[in-house]
Amino acid sequence: MLEGSTGSNSNSFSANSRVFWAKSRSAMKKIAILQSNYIPWKGYFDLIAAVDEFILFDDMQYTRRDWRNRNQIKAPQGLQWLTIPVQVKGKYHQKIRETKIDGTDWPEAHWRNLAQCYRRAPHFKEISEWLEPLYAECTENHLSPLNRRFIETICDFLEIRTVISNSWDYTLVDGKTERLAGLCAGADGTEYISGPSAKDYIDEKIFQEQNIKLTWFDYTGYLEYPQLWGEFAHNVTILDLLFNCGKDASKYMRYV
8 A cells, every 4th residue: 555545545546557557458459350261371370460369250151162171282283272171061151160070081181281292391390290289189070169279379389479269259240340340349459450352341431430440451572481392372371381481480471
């Protein structure tokens, strides 16, 4: 207790201090919202690293032949898809979080393909020490938690400390832009950082009305890194960068 203060004043001071610091912490909070992807490309992780909280928006409808359950690696024959089999027959309107994985053989097959394509990469041994067990321990029945586990493990390796949450941690409202702005407000965000493709449908006025700054993320300007198998390709899984560069991956990223 401060000298000369009373107990009630001290309690008031402490309460006011907590409010002050709470406001200070949330005064500049950046939010990004995106559907979960399977072993995403490096730009996805740069977006995570650029914000204070990254919300996995898996309340969105699952879309076929998209990045939710597949990604590309580089192989001697060219780009190759790694695809998690999921149950889609008759499930035309299911959400990503409702999408079930179909079968149990895919983790072994994915790891075998990765090992075949990247065993000559300089950092294959280093990355395989934590990545191979990740595949061996796949027990998830649904796509969302599996994607999140891979994303969080890769973030740990890259030392990305951003808070990752799920959209169902918050109250969802109707409307495309209204829902995004509502998630930002629910997370006490003051700035929403969006991928540039959302310019086609986001209503900027709704963010202005909620006093949330809207910023467009820039995915251009990435440097090429040493890469196996022919012509350089940017839009492959980040595992390609990790196998080839290890901890030096951050030199070829913008926010890590």
